Amino acid sequence: MGxxxxxxxxxxxxxxxxxxxxxxxxYVCGPTVYxxxxxxxxxxxxxxxxxxxxxxxxxxxxxxxxxxxxxxxKIINRANRMKMTPDALANRYIDEFYTDMDTLNVxxxxxxxxxxxxxxxxxxxxxxxxxxxxAYEVDGDxxxxxxxxxxxxxxxxxxxxxxxxxxRVDVDKRKRNPFDFSLWKSAxxxxxxxESPWGRGRPGWHIECSVMSxxxxxxxxxxxxxxxxxxxxxxxxxxxxxxxxxxxxxxRYWMHNGYVxxxxxxxxxxxxxxxxxxxxxxxxxxxxxxxxxLSNQYRSPIDFSDQNLAQAEIGxxxxxALLKRIDDVLRPVPRPEKISTGEYFGRFCKAMDDxxxxxxxxxxxxxxxxxxxxxxxxxxxxxxxxxVSLLQTVRNDMLKMGEILGILTILPALFFEQKRxxxxxxxxxxxxxxxxxxxxxxxxxxxxxxDAADRIRDQLDxxxxxxxxxxxxxxxxVSRNKIDTEQA
RNA sequence: GGCGGCAUAGCCAAGUGGUAAGGCAGCGGUCUGCAAAACCGCUAUUCUCCGGUUCGAAUCCGGAUGCCGCCUCCA
Numbered sequence: 189m190g191x192x193x194x195x196x197x198x199x200x201x202x203x204x205x206x207x208x209x210x211x212x213x214x215y216v217c218g219p220t221v222y223x224x225x226x227x228x229x230x231x232x233x234x235x236x237x238x239x240x241x242x243x244x245x246x247x248x249x250x251x252x253x254x255x256x257x258x259x260x261x262k263i264i265n266r267a268n269r270m271k272m273t274p275d276a277l278a279n280r281y282i283d284e285f286y287t288d289m290d291t292l293n294v295x296x297x298x299x300x301x302x303x304x305x306x307x308x309x310x311x312x313x314x315x316x317x318x319x320x321x322x323a324y325e326v327d328g329d330x331x332x333x334x335x336x337x338x339x340x341x342x343x344x345x346x347x348x349x350x351x352x353x354x355x356r357v358d359v360d361k362r363k364r365n366p367f368d369f370s371l372w373k374s375a376x377x378x379x380x381x382x383e384s385p386w387g388r389g390r391p392g393w394h395i396e397c398s399v400m401s402x403x404x405x406x407x408x409x410x411x412x413x414x415x416x417x418x419x420x421x422x423x424x425x426x427x428x429x430x431x432x433x434x435x436x437x438x439x440r441y442w443m444h445n446g447y448v449x450x451x452x453x454x455x456x457x458x459x460x461x462x463x464x465x466x467x468x469x470x471x472x473x474x475x476x477x478x479x480x481x482l483s484n485q486y487r488s489p490i491d492f493s494d495q496n497l498a499q500a501e502i503g504x505x506x507x508x509a510l511l512k513r514i515d516d517v518l519r520p521v522p523r524p525e526k527i528s529t530g531e532y533f534g535r536f537c538k539a540m541d542d543x544x545x546x547x548x549x550x551x552x553x554x555x556x557x558x559x560x561x562x563x564x565x566x567x568x569x570x571x572x573x574x575x576v577s578l579l580q581t582v583r584n585d586m587l588k589m590g591e592i593l594g595i596l597t598i599l600p601a602l603f604f605e606q607k608r609x610x611x612x613x614x615x616x617x618x619x620x621x622x623x624x625x626x627x628x629x630x631x632x633x634x635x636x637x638x639d640a641a642d643r644i645r646d647q648l649d650x651x652x653x654x655x656x657x658x659x660x661x662x663x664x665x666v667s668r669n670k671i672d673t674e675q676a
Numbered sequence: 677g678g679c680g681g682c683a684u685a686g687c688c689a690a691g692u693g694g695u696a697a698g699g700c701a702g703c704g705g706u707c708u709g710c711a712a713a714a715c716c717g718c719u720a721u722u723c724u725c726c727g728g729u730u731c732g733a734a735u736c737c738g739g740a741u742g743c744c745g746c747c748u749c750c751a
Contacts, residue, residue, distance in 0.1 A: 199680095217751075225751085232751035262749070344746075350678045351747060393749085415751030416681095422750090445751070446681090452743070456750055483699085484689070488682080489744075496688060499700050506699085509713080539690090548690050551698035558698090558715080565707090565715050638709055645711075656712045663713095 191246065193411070194487060194543045196419060196442040197343055201543055206410045207440065212248045213409035214240065215401040215439070217418055218300070220257040221281035222266045225288060226462035227477075227492060228448040228455040232415045234478055234594070235445045235486045235544075237294045239413070241592045242540050253404050254297040255397065256282055259304050259390055264379055274380050275304075288465045291474050293594045299404050303396040307382045310391045310399045313433060314371045314384075322432040326362040328374030328387040334367045337428045343442060344420035369425055371395050394425040398438075402430060412439030416487075419444055446489045448481075455492060463492065473607065475595040476501040482546040482593055503554070504595065505607070507586065510557045512600035514583045516660075517564055521576055529588060530581035532556040536589050546593065553589050556582050604665075611666035615652055622653055626662050629655065 191204040206212050216236045219225055225233075233254075240252045258278035267277040282302075314330055317323035323332050334340045334348060341347050348367060360366075370392035375381035381388040401409060407430070414423065423442065430438040447454045455462045468477055480500035484490040532552055539548035560582045567575050590596030598606075612619055625644050632640040645655055654667045 219751080220749090229751050235751090260749090344679080346679055346747070352678095413751095417746075417750055420679095420746060421748090447745080447751075449744080454745070454750090458748095458750065488689095491688080493688095495700090499688065503699060513714085545690075548697075551690060554698050561714055562716085633709085636709075642710070654712065657708080658713075665712095 191541045192543055193441050193443065196444050199345075202441070204441065206248065207408060210247070210249060212243050212250045212411065213253075213405040214243075214250060214411040214413065215253045215255075215397070215405060215409060216297075216412070217397060217414035217422070218254040218256050218297075219281075219285055220260050220262060221278045221285060222260070222263040223281060223457070224284055224464045224466055226448075226455060226457070227465050227468060227481075228415075228462065230288070230292060230465045230477070231448050231481050231490070232413075232445050233289060233294055234292060234481045236413050236443075238482065238546060238593060239411075239443070239544055240297075241295065241594065242544060245588075245592055246537075250298070251405060252297040253299045253301065253401065255400055256285075256300065256302045257393065257396065258282070258302045259380060260393060268378070278302075278304075284466075288469065291469055292465070292478060293474060293597060295594075301400045301404065303391065303400070304380075306396065306400055306403065307384075307391065309403055310395050311372075311384045313395060313399045313402075313429070316433045317371065317429065320432060322428075323371055324364070325386050328372075328389060329362070329370060330372040330386055331363055331368040332371055332425065332428060332432075333364055334369075334428065335365050337432045339431065340367075340428050341424065343424050343427055346420070367421075369394060369421065371429075394422055395429060397422075397426050398429040398433070401426075401439075402434070407434045408437050409439055411441045411443060413443040413445070416444045416446055443486075445486045446484075448492050449489045450492045452491065454489075468497070472497055472501055473504065473603075473610075475597070476504050478594050479504050479550070483550055485543070485545055485547050487543075503550075507553065507557055507596060508600045508603045510560055511583065511586065511596065512604065513564060514560060514579050515600060517567075517571065518576065518579060518583075521571075524580060527580050527584040530578075530585050532582060533585035533588050536585070536592075540592070549589065549593070553586060556586055608665065615666060617651060617653065617666065622648065622651070622664060626655060626664055630662055633657075 192201045193204045194201045214236075216232075218233075219229055236252075236254075240250050243250045256278070259274065263274045263278055267274040270277065272280075314323060317332065318325065318330070321333070322336050323330055341351075348365070351367065372384060372386055372389050372391060372395075374386070375388040375390065379390065381390055401412070412423065412426075419442075427438050449455060450461050450463075453459070453461065465477070476497060477500075480497055481490065483496075483500060490496075532555065535552045535555075536549045539545045539552060542548070560579060563575050563578055571579075587596060608619075611617075625648055629641050629644040629648075632638075632644065648655055648664065649667075652667050653664050655662055655664045
């Protein structure tokens with residue numbers, strides 16, 4: 189069976205069948221650049237990064253568009269407060285966005301348009317809507333007339349009549365229907381503005397996505413994504429604008445990721461219960477964050493907590509430890525020219541085919557970890573050619589899964605080096621001193637002076653260091669308890 | 677008020693008709709001078725509750741309870 193995607197529009201999983209065979213055109217709503225992004229924003233970006241990676245892995249040629257909303261009330265307000273121009277503020281937060289997303293190993297989209305680069309096209313689009321009687325101008329403002337678009341509400345599953353009853357909507361007397369939304373806003377003093385057929389002003393929020401997507405992907409394209417909170421009104425309004433203007437299907441598959449919750453509540457800027465991605469990156473390995481964000485199916489909510497992050501980090505270390513073990517064991521063995529994928533990658537792809545089920549896929553990754561460890565435990569002294577081949581294949585499988593999930597991208601040895609230096613920085617331990625103690629203990633053990641050896645181990649333990657006596661010699665690491673205590 | 681989602685072990689989490697993946701934590705074992713790491717075994721006769729459909733349901737239908745989301749900017 190092929191790839192299936194849950195389509196918000198039909199509320200069911202559908203076989204994925206792109207408009208043009210072999211090609212996927214996908215548009216995802218990007219950030220409004222007025223502040224640093226929090227972990228909830230990052231989830232959406234990471235989820236669709238994985239979607240694009242998997243589609244490419246599956247052989248599709250993917251054109252992925254992710255926009256920057258760089259003109260908006262929040263940007264203007266913040267810029268005023270910070271005594272900056274809105275443009276400078278937007279530029280700054282685009283840079284900050286890239287800083288965080290690059291650290292998170294998010295690939296750049298194929299095209300990353302900015303709203304303010306498409307003002308002329310927006311004006312032309314709005315004119316089309318006015319011609320079709322789907323929009324009207326009042327005193328330099330232009331509104332979309334929701335009542336004139338028959339399908340209004342089809343994505344979010346609501347009807348105008350139902351909504352009107354309990355909704356808190358502004359009572360703008362100039363609107364024909366309270367749910368009519370701005371396509372163009374006339375300029376107020378001190379705001380950025382552009383020339384238009386209706387006088388100086390700036391675009392409404394929803395129009396940019398309709399315009400830039402059709403401009404860059406065509407009037408009809410395959411996948412449109414974003415967070416669940418964009419279903420209404422944003423995506424509903426995009427459909428109204430685009431299908432109203434063109435008379436054609438806008439996006440064919442609508443994908444929406446669930447929220448990051450904190451204490452079972454949605455994380456959001458307005459609730460003030462958010463954590464910046466950057467602050468988390470200071471405390472956890474970037475791949476820990478990715479693993480955490482991908483450990484639930486993308487449509488489900490995911491609960492943010494230090495316990496869950498810590499669990500993800502332990503899991504990530506387990507995989508890297510296994511990869512390092514394989515590397516060590518396989519070092520003397522010549523690497524084959526080409527390694528075909530094996531059982532685990534096959535199962536992983538099956539999981540991903542089912543609406544990008546990364547949670548199931550990660551389970552399969554761990555399954556492979558356990559089995560590979562077992563093979564090596566059983567092998568003891570010498571490796572059979574069969575075991576070598578199994579290990580080569582499973583390592584290859586894991587690295588391929590890692591490519592799609594955006595993890596396991598560095599050499600295991602380097603990963604543990606990074607981890608060690610982060611840990612040492614966190615607990616302020618002197619590595620030389622530890623090395624010295626470990627050498628003393630090794631000497632004591634060689635002399636079978638177990639009392640002395642254990643005394644040194646206790647001393648290290650006190651310092652928050654755990655020693656492991658491995659076949660190749662003793663190694664040490666900073667114990668988790670110590671780190672957690674220091675950070676609490 | 678309208679619309680929608682979720683409820684699986686101590687915790688996180690897969691599983692959409694065929695008899696409960698995976699991870700974390702815990703306990704027992706193998707290994708080890710003792711540990712650590714790794715592996716093995718144990719830990720949900722059962723999937724919030726009550727009915728119904730079916731040879732068979734965590735999975736479908738009806739109802740109850742609880743939690744959450746959208747309807748206003750929000751990923």
